[in-house]
Amino acid sequence: MKRKIAILGSTGSIGTQTLEVIRDHSDIFEVIGLAACRNAELLQFQAQAFHPQILALDRPERLNGSLPGCRIASPGVEGLVEVAAHPEVDTVVIATVGAAGLIPTLAALRAGKNIALANKEVLVMGGDILMAEARRLSRPIIPIDSEHSAILQCLQGEDYNRIRRIVITASGGPFRNWSFEQIQAATVSDALNHPTWSMGRKITIDSATLMNKGLEVIEAHHLFDLPVEKIDVVIHPQSIIHSMVEFTDGAVMAQMGLPDMRIPIQFALAFPERLPRNDPPLDLPSLGQLTFEPPDMERFPCLRIAREACRCGGGYPAVLSVANEEAVAAFLAGCISFGQISEIIQSEMDSFSNPSRLDFEAILAIESQTRESIRKRFGLAGQALRP
Numbered sequence: 001m002k003r004k005i006a007i008l009g010s011t012g013s014i015g016t017q018t019l020e021v022i023r024d025h026s027d028i029f030e031v032i033g034l035a036a037c038r039n040a041e042l043l044q045f046q047a048q049a050f051h052p053q054i055l056a057l058d059r060p061e062r063l064n065g066s067l068p069g070c071r072i073a074s075p076g077v078e079g080l081v082e083v084a085a086h087p088e089v090d091t092v093v094i095a096t097v098g099a100a101g102l103i104p105t106l107a108a109l110r111a112g113k114n115i116a117l118a119n120k121e122v123l124v125m126g127g128d129i130l131m132a133e134a135r136r137l138s139r140p141i142i143p144i145d146s147e148h149s150a151i152l153q154c155l156q157g158e159d160y161n162r163i164r165r166i167v168i169t170a171s172g173g174p175f176r177n178w179s180f181e182q183i184q185a186a187t188v189s190d191a192l193n194h195p196t197w198s199m200g201r202k203i204t205i206d207s208a209t210l211m212n213k214g215l216e217v218i219e220a221h222h223l224f225d226l227p228v229e230k231i232d233v234v235i236h237p238q239s240i241i242h243s244m245v246e247f248t249d250g251a252v253m254a255q256m257g258l259p260d261m262r263i264p265i266q267f268a269l270a271f272p273e274r275l276p277r278n279d280p281p282l283d284l285p286s287l288g289q290l291t292f293e294p295p296d297m298e299r300f301p302c303l304r305i306a307r308e309a310c311r312c313g314g315g316y317p318a319v320l321s322v323a324n325e326e327a328v329a330a331f332l333a334g335c336i337s338f339g340q341i342s343e344i345i346q347s348e349m350d351s352f353s354n355p356s357r358l359d360f361e362a363i364l365a366i367e368s369q370t371r372e373s374i375r376k377r378f379g380l381a382g383q384a385l386r387p
């Protein structure tokens with residue numbers, strides 16, 4: 001029987017690559033539901049190619065073509081939940097961006113679905129609650145993020161109690177060799193120019209600030225149940241080693257491959273099996289050298305702030321993630337400089353203190369309070385700050 005897949009965020013970078021993987025293995029996978037935020041034209045095209053049973057768009061009235069046999073879901077987050085919880089779906093690919101994936105991920109878990117997670121902010125914000133739910137319901141959360149996929153692959157057949165530490169690799173982004181002053185004044189097009197990975201805009205800016213790596217530290221803390229002290233980051237500009245696990249006997253396992261997101265996507269969809277791919281093999285002699293350097297927390301303060309948020313726990317990672325979303329949107333909209341991204345996040349963290357009880361509603365309240373606080377800074381209270 002085919003594995004039945006729903007994709008939230010199907011028109012983004014991970015969503016479109018997920019559909020490529022499904023098309024390459026159409027004997028194994030079948031699309032049941034697709035959901036997108038804005039791109040009506042591409043969503044419609046995808047629906048005509050993959051024949052889903054349910055389709056969601058933030059404003060569904062923008063879908064106008066004929067889609068026989070396909071139900072159109074409700075607008076907004078409700079539509080994402082309808083797709084995620086559709087009774088025929090086995091696995092939900094969460095490829096939304098930012099906090100948008102939080103409510104549908106919880107809904108998918110509670111509807112008994114397997115989760116293939118690309119939207120790391122979901123775990124950063126709600127990791128304590130989501131991992132507890134996943135354990136309670138015995139549903140797996142399989143990471144699509146290449147670093148976490150690498151760690152999961154290194155841990156197959158291993159006892160998690162034998163982990164000494166994990167080492168997450170980072171390309172270093174476009175500003176790896178820039179001075180502090182140059183980075184502070186970097187433009188949007190400088191920051192969108194990533195050296196090794198082709199990705200969506202938000203994550204590309206996060207890679208330039210190294211916040212992406214900070215969010216990944218918190219994501220790994222939840223996925224592998226490790227304290228932040230056991231999660232290291234190393235800069236590896238070639239992006240060939242996707243991450244490593246060091247065991248208590250000193251052995252280090254690394255997962256390697258060309259930087260191609262279809263590999264971790266396919267691994268997550270087929271887990272625990274492996275399916276073939278026909279890409280060219282990894283040619284190490286032509287690569288020549290794999291190099292490593294420590295991350296510089298002075299030039300890239302976002303990584304330091306994220307580690308601190310992970311150490312503090314509770315609602316701090318949610319504040320970090322939402323403040324970062326808003327600051328990145330403000331940077332992309334031309335409202336702030338690159339250097340101000342980390343300053344805004346730090347100042348939101350400084351003015352926060354943990355609530356006595358951190359349930360799902362408290363996380364959502366932290367999200368709206370943090371967004372409102374940042375918009376007030378720009379005199380935009382009540383408005384969305386989206387480029």
Ligand code: MG
Nearest residue numbers: 145146147216
């Ligand atoms: Mg990653």
